[in-house]
Amino acid sequence: MDIKDRVLVIEDDKSIRNFFRTVLEANNYDVLIATTGAEGYSMVTSQCPDVVILDLGLPDMDGMTILKNVRQWSSMPVLVVSARTHEKDKVAALDAGADDYITKPFGTSELLARVRTAIRHARATVLTAEGMQTGQFRAGDLLIDYDKHRVYVGDRDVNLTQNEYKIVSLLGKYAGKVLTYDFIIKEIWGPNMQNDNRILRVNMANIRRKMENNPAQPQYIFTEVGVGYRIVDGD
Structure with missing residues:
Protein backbone atom coordinates (compact mmCIF):
# COMPACT_ATOMS: atom_id res chain seq x y z
CA MET A 1 0.00 0.00 0.00
CA THR A 125 18.39 16.97 7.22
CA VAL A 126 17.39 13.97 9.35
CA LEU A 127 20.15 13.40 11.88
CA THR A 128 20.80 10.93 14.64
CA ALA A 129 22.01 12.02 18.05
CA GLU A 130 25.67 11.68 16.98
CA GLY A 131 25.39 13.21 13.54
CA MET A 132 24.73 11.71 10.14
CA GLN A 133 24.39 7.95 10.18
CA THR A 134 25.66 6.17 7.06
CA GLY A 135 25.40 2.69 5.62
CA GLN A 136 22.56 0.22 6.02
CA PHE A 137 20.90 -1.90 8.68
CA ARG A 138 19.27 -5.18 7.65
CA ALA A 139 17.09 -7.55 9.63
CA GLY A 140 15.22 -10.04 7.47
CA ASP A 141 13.01 -8.05 5.08
CA LEU A 142 13.68 -4.81 6.98
CA LEU A 143 16.22 -2.38 5.54
CA ILE A 144 17.18 0.99 7.02
CA ASP A 145 19.11 2.96 4.40
CA TYR A 146 20.88 5.71 6.34
CA ASP A 147 22.31 7.32 3.23
CA LYS A 148 18.90 7.77 1.60
CA HIS A 149 17.06 8.28 4.91
CA ARG A 150 14.52 5.64 3.89
CA VAL A 151 13.12 2.46 5.43
CA TYR A 152 12.04 -0.52 3.35
CA VAL A 153 10.19 -3.74 4.10
CA GLY A 154 10.91 -6.06 1.23
CA ASP A 155 10.67 -3.92 -1.90
CA ARG A 156 8.23 -1.47 -0.30
CA ASP A 157 9.27 2.01 0.80
CA VAL A 158 7.65 2.45 4.21
CA ASN A 159 7.55 6.25 3.71
CA LEU A 160 7.97 7.39 7.29
CA THR A 161 7.65 10.95 8.53
CA GLN A 162 10.89 12.61 9.64
CA ASN A 163 10.30 11.88 13.33
CA GLU A 164 9.23 8.30 12.61
CA TYR A 165 12.42 7.81 10.61
CA LYS A 166 14.50 9.28 13.43
CA ILE A 167 12.99 6.80 15.89
CA VAL A 168 13.57 3.78 13.65
CA SER A 169 17.07 5.00 12.79
CA LEU A 170 17.92 5.40 16.47
CA LEU A 171 16.61 1.94 17.32
CA GLY A 172 18.60 0.49 14.40
CA LYS A 173 21.76 2.09 15.72
CA TYR A 174 21.28 0.23 19.02
CA ALA A 175 19.82 -2.96 17.49
CA GLY A 176 19.03 -5.63 20.04
CA LYS A 177 19.17 -3.22 22.98
CA VAL A 178 16.20 -1.80 24.85
CA LEU A 179 16.04 1.99 24.63
CA THR A 180 14.02 3.61 27.39
CA TYR A 181 11.11 5.92 26.63
CA ASP A 182 12.99 8.79 28.26
CA PHE A 183 16.14 8.19 26.22
CA ILE A 184 14.23 8.10 22.92
CA ILE A 185 12.24 11.23 23.74
CA LYS A 186 15.38 13.19 24.65
CA GLU A 187 17.26 12.00 21.56
CA ILE A 188 14.44 12.77 19.12
CA TRP A 189 12.76 15.85 20.60
CA GLY A 190 15.60 17.32 22.64
CA PRO A 191 16.43 17.73 26.33
CA ASN A 192 13.71 20.30 26.96
CA MET A 193 10.90 17.97 25.94
CA GLN A 194 8.73 16.88 28.87
CA ASN A 195 8.74 13.16 29.60
CA ASP A 196 5.31 12.65 28.05
CA ASN A 197 5.20 9.21 26.46
CA ARG A 198 2.02 9.97 24.52
CA ILE A 199 3.70 11.51 21.50
CA LEU A 200 6.20 8.63 21.37
CA ARG A 201 3.39 6.07 21.54
CA VAL A 202 1.54 7.83 18.70
CA ASN A 203 4.66 7.80 16.55
CA MET A 204 5.31 4.14 17.32
CA ALA A 205 1.72 3.20 16.46
CA ASN A 206 2.14 4.92 13.09
CA ILE A 207 5.50 3.21 12.51
CA ARG A 208 4.03 -0.22 13.20
CA ARG A 209 1.00 0.49 11.02
CA LYS A 210 3.35 1.21 8.13
CA MET A 211 6.04 -1.42 8.79
CA GLU A 212 4.37 -4.45 10.28
CA ASN A 213 2.05 -6.95 8.60
CA ASN A 214 0.24 -7.25 11.93
CA PRO A 215 0.97 -4.30 14.25
CA ALA A 216 -0.48 -6.24 17.21
CA GLN A 217 2.19 -8.93 16.70
CA PRO A 218 5.26 -6.99 15.56
CA GLN A 219 8.19 -8.66 13.83
CA TYR A 220 10.65 -5.78 13.93
CA ILE A 221 10.10 -3.39 16.85
CA PHE A 222 9.15 -4.79 20.24
CA THR A 223 7.77 -3.12 23.36
CA GLU A 224 9.41 -3.78 26.70
CA VAL A 225 6.41 -2.90 28.84
CA GLY A 226 7.07 -0.02 31.20
CA VAL A 227 10.62 0.38 29.89
CA GLY A 228 10.93 1.20 26.20
CA TYR A 229 11.39 -0.24 22.72
CA ARG A 230 13.83 -2.63 21.05
CA ILE A 231 14.42 -3.36 17.38
CA VAL A 232 15.28 -6.88 16.25
CA ASP A 233 18.98 -7.76 15.91
CA GLY A 234 20.50 -7.21 12.49
CA ASP A 235 21.49 -10.01 10.14
Whole structure:
Protein backbone atom coordinates (compact mmCIF):
# COMPACT_ATOMS: atom_id res chain seq x y z
CA MET A 1 0.00 0.00 0.00
CA ASP A 2 1.28 3.46 -0.90
CA ILE A 3 1.71 5.55 2.26
CA LYS A 4 0.90 9.18 1.52
CA ASP A 5 2.65 12.19 3.00
CA ARG A 6 0.40 13.71 5.64
CA VAL A 7 -0.42 17.44 5.59
CA LEU A 8 -2.18 19.16 8.48
CA VAL A 9 -4.03 22.34 7.48
CA ILE A 10 -4.86 24.74 10.33
CA GLU A 11 -7.24 27.26 8.76
CA ASP A 12 -10.54 28.79 9.89
CA ASP A 13 -11.77 30.00 6.46
CA LYS A 14 -13.97 27.28 4.96
CA SER A 15 -13.37 28.19 1.31
CA ILE A 16 -9.59 28.18 1.79
CA ARG A 17 -9.77 24.87 3.71
CA ASN A 18 -11.72 23.33 0.85
CA PHE A 19 -9.17 24.65 -1.64
CA PHE A 20 -6.30 23.10 0.31
CA ARG A 21 -8.08 19.77 0.63
CA THR A 22 -9.01 19.59 -3.05
CA VAL A 23 -5.56 20.50 -4.34
CA LEU A 24 -3.57 18.38 -1.91
CA GLU A 25 -5.74 15.26 -2.14
CA ALA A 26 -5.63 15.49 -5.94
CA ASN A 27 -1.85 15.32 -5.63
CA ASN A 28 -1.76 12.23 -3.42
CA TYR A 29 -1.47 13.83 0.01
CA ASP A 30 -3.33 12.67 3.10
CA VAL A 31 -5.02 15.85 4.38
CA LEU A 32 -6.01 16.60 7.97
CA ILE A 33 -8.04 19.71 8.81
CA ALA A 34 -8.22 21.82 11.97
CA THR A 35 -10.34 24.96 12.25
CA THR A 36 -8.97 26.41 15.51
CA GLY A 37 -5.57 26.83 17.05
CA ALA A 38 -6.32 24.51 19.97
CA GLU A 39 -7.56 21.76 17.66
CA GLY A 40 -4.60 22.28 15.36
CA TYR A 41 -1.97 22.01 18.08
CA SER A 42 -3.65 18.90 19.47
CA MET A 43 -3.50 17.31 16.01
CA VAL A 44 0.16 18.29 15.59
CA THR A 45 1.01 16.28 18.71
CA SER A 46 -1.35 13.36 18.06
CA GLN A 47 -1.20 12.91 14.27
CA CYS A 48 2.50 13.66 13.61
CA PRO A 49 2.06 15.23 10.14
CA ASP A 50 4.86 15.48 7.59
CA VAL A 51 4.13 19.17 7.11
CA VAL A 52 1.84 21.77 8.71
CA ILE A 53 0.13 24.57 6.78
CA LEU A 54 -0.66 27.23 9.36
CA ASP A 55 -2.87 30.32 9.10
CA LEU A 56 -1.88 33.08 11.52
CA GLY A 57 -5.34 34.63 11.92
CA LEU A 58 -7.16 31.92 13.85
CA PRO A 59 -10.30 32.59 15.91
CA ASP A 60 -8.97 31.43 19.28
CA MET A 61 -5.27 32.29 19.15
CA ASP A 62 -2.55 33.78 16.97
CA GLY A 63 -0.90 31.18 14.77
CA MET A 64 2.46 32.45 16.00
CA THR A 65 1.67 30.90 19.38
CA ILE A 66 1.25 27.49 17.77
CA LEU A 67 4.45 27.92 15.77
CA LYS A 68 6.48 28.82 18.85
CA ASN A 69 5.03 25.92 20.85
CA VAL A 70 5.80 23.42 18.09
CA ARG A 71 9.36 24.68 17.79
CA GLN A 72 9.97 23.93 21.46
CA TRP A 73 9.99 20.22 20.68
CA SER A 74 9.83 19.55 16.93
CA SER A 75 11.51 20.55 13.67
CA MET A 76 8.60 19.36 11.50
CA PRO A 77 8.07 21.66 8.49
CA VAL A 78 5.61 24.51 9.12
CA LEU A 79 4.43 26.64 6.21
CA VAL A 80 2.75 29.86 7.28
CA VAL A 81 -0.07 31.01 5.00
CA SER A 82 -1.35 34.47 5.80
CA ALA A 83 -3.00 37.59 4.44
CA ARG A 84 -0.49 39.63 6.44
CA THR A 85 1.81 41.15 3.83
CA HIS A 86 4.00 43.44 5.94
CA GLU A 87 7.67 42.55 5.94
CA LYS A 88 7.80 42.59 9.75
CA ASP A 89 5.13 39.86 9.91
CA LYS A 90 7.10 37.63 7.53
CA VAL A 91 10.34 38.21 9.41
CA ALA A 92 8.67 37.48 12.76
CA ALA A 93 7.24 34.18 11.49
CA LEU A 94 10.51 33.07 9.91
CA ASP A 95 12.48 34.04 13.01
CA ALA A 96 10.03 32.04 15.13
CA GLY A 97 10.83 28.93 13.11
CA ALA A 98 8.52 28.88 10.07
CA ASP A 99 10.06 27.06 7.12
CA ASP A 100 8.27 29.26 4.60
CA TYR A 101 5.80 32.15 4.42
CA ILE A 102 3.15 32.19 1.70
CA THR A 103 1.10 35.35 1.20
CA LYS A 104 -2.57 35.04 0.24
CA PRO A 105 -3.68 34.82 -2.52
CA PHE A 106 -1.43 32.21 -4.09
CA GLY A 107 -1.61 29.69 -6.93
CA THR A 108 -1.90 25.92 -6.93
CA SER A 109 1.53 25.35 -8.45
CA GLU A 110 3.23 27.59 -5.90
CA LEU A 111 1.53 25.83 -2.99
CA LEU A 112 2.48 22.36 -4.22
CA ALA A 113 6.06 23.38 -4.94
CA ARG A 114 6.51 24.80 -1.45
CA VAL A 115 5.01 21.72 0.20
CA ARG A 116 7.31 19.43 -1.81
CA THR A 117 10.33 21.56 -0.97
CA ALA A 118 9.54 21.60 2.75
CA ILE A 119 9.19 17.82 2.92
CA ARG A 120 12.32 17.27 0.84
CA HIS A 121 14.42 19.58 3.01
CA ALA A 122 13.12 17.97 6.20
CA ARG A 123 14.07 14.50 5.03
CA ALA A 124 17.46 15.65 3.78
CA THR A 125 18.39 16.97 7.22
CA VAL A 126 17.39 13.97 9.35
CA LEU A 127 20.15 13.40 11.88
CA THR A 128 20.80 10.93 14.64
CA ALA A 129 22.01 12.02 18.05
CA GLU A 130 25.67 11.68 16.98
CA GLY A 131 25.39 13.21 13.54
CA MET A 132 24.73 11.71 10.14
CA GLN A 133 24.39 7.95 10.18
CA THR A 134 25.66 6.17 7.06
CA GLY A 135 25.40 2.69 5.62
CA GLN A 136 22.56 0.22 6.02
CA PHE A 137 20.90 -1.90 8.68
CA ARG A 138 19.27 -5.18 7.65
CA ALA A 139 17.09 -7.55 9.63
CA GLY A 140 15.22 -10.04 7.47
CA ASP A 141 13.01 -8.05 5.08
CA LEU A 142 13.68 -4.81 6.98
CA LEU A 143 16.22 -2.38 5.54
CA ILE A 144 17.18 0.99 7.02
CA ASP A 145 19.11 2.96 4.40
CA TYR A 146 20.88 5.71 6.34
CA ASP A 147 22.31 7.32 3.23
CA LYS A 148 18.90 7.77 1.60
CA HIS A 149 17.06 8.28 4.91
CA ARG A 150 14.52 5.64 3.89
CA VAL A 151 13.12 2.46 5.43
CA TYR A 152 12.04 -0.52 3.35
CA VAL A 153 10.19 -3.74 4.10
CA GLY A 154 10.91 -6.06 1.23
CA ASP A 155 10.67 -3.92 -1.90
CA ARG A 156 8.23 -1.47 -0.30
CA ASP A 157 9.27 2.01 0.80
CA VAL A 158 7.65 2.45 4.21
CA ASN A 159 7.55 6.25 3.71
CA LEU A 160 7.97 7.39 7.29
CA THR A 161 7.65 10.95 8.53
CA GLN A 162 10.89 12.61 9.64
CA ASN A 163 10.30 11.88 13.33
CA GLU A 164 9.23 8.30 12.61
CA TYR A 165 12.42 7.81 10.61
CA LYS A 166 14.50 9.28 13.43
CA ILE A 167 12.99 6.80 15.89
CA VAL A 168 13.57 3.78 13.65
CA SER A 169 17.07 5.00 12.79
CA LEU A 170 17.92 5.40 16.47
CA LEU A 171 16.61 1.94 17.32
CA GLY A 172 18.60 0.49 14.40
CA LYS A 173 21.76 2.09 15.72
CA TYR A 174 21.28 0.23 19.02
CA ALA A 175 19.82 -2.96 17.49
CA GLY A 176 19.03 -5.63 20.04
CA LYS A 177 19.17 -3.22 22.98
CA VAL A 178 16.20 -1.80 24.85
CA LEU A 179 16.04 1.99 24.63
CA THR A 180 14.02 3.61 27.39
CA TYR A 181 11.11 5.92 26.63
CA ASP A 182 12.99 8.79 28.26
CA PHE A 183 16.14 8.19 26.22
CA ILE A 184 14.23 8.10 22.92
CA ILE A 185 12.24 11.23 23.74
CA LYS A 186 15.38 13.19 24.65
CA GLU A 187 17.26 12.00 21.56
CA ILE A 188 14.44 12.77 19.12
CA TRP A 189 12.76 15.85 20.60
CA GLY A 190 15.60 17.32 22.64
CA PRO A 191 16.43 17.73 26.33
CA ASN A 192 13.71 20.30 26.96
CA MET A 193 10.90 17.97 25.94
CA GLN A 194 8.73 16.88 28.87
CA ASN A 195 8.74 13.16 29.60
CA ASP A 196 5.31 12.65 28.05
CA ASN A 197 5.20 9.21 26.46
CA ARG A 198 2.02 9.97 24.52
CA ILE A 199 3.70 11.51 21.50
CA LEU A 200 6.20 8.63 21.37
CA ARG A 201 3.39 6.07 21.54
CA VAL A 202 1.54 7.83 18.70
CA ASN A 203 4.66 7.80 16.55
CA MET A 204 5.31 4.14 17.32
CA ALA A 205 1.72 3.20 16.46
CA ASN A 206 2.14 4.92 13.09
CA ILE A 207 5.50 3.21 12.51
CA ARG A 208 4.03 -0.22 13.20
CA ARG A 209 1.00 0.49 11.02
CA LYS A 210 3.35 1.21 8.13
CA MET A 211 6.04 -1.42 8.79
CA GLU A 212 4.37 -4.45 10.28
CA ASN A 213 2.05 -6.95 8.60
CA ASN A 214 0.24 -7.25 11.93
CA PRO A 215 0.97 -4.30 14.25
CA ALA A 216 -0.48 -6.24 17.21
CA GLN A 217 2.19 -8.93 16.70
CA PRO A 218 5.26 -6.99 15.56
CA GLN A 219 8.19 -8.66 13.83
CA TYR A 220 10.65 -5.78 13.93
CA ILE A 221 10.10 -3.39 16.85
CA PHE A 222 9.15 -4.79 20.24
CA THR A 223 7.77 -3.12 23.36
CA GLU A 224 9.41 -3.78 26.70
CA VAL A 225 6.41 -2.90 28.84
CA GLY A 226 7.07 -0.02 31.20
CA VAL A 227 10.62 0.38 29.89
CA GLY A 228 10.93 1.20 26.20
CA TYR A 229 11.39 -0.24 22.72
CA ARG A 230 13.83 -2.63 21.05
CA ILE A 231 14.42 -3.36 17.38
CA VAL A 232 15.28 -6.88 16.25
CA ASP A 233 18.98 -7.76 15.91
CA GLY A 234 20.50 -7.21 12.49
CA ASP A 235 21.49 -10.01 10.14
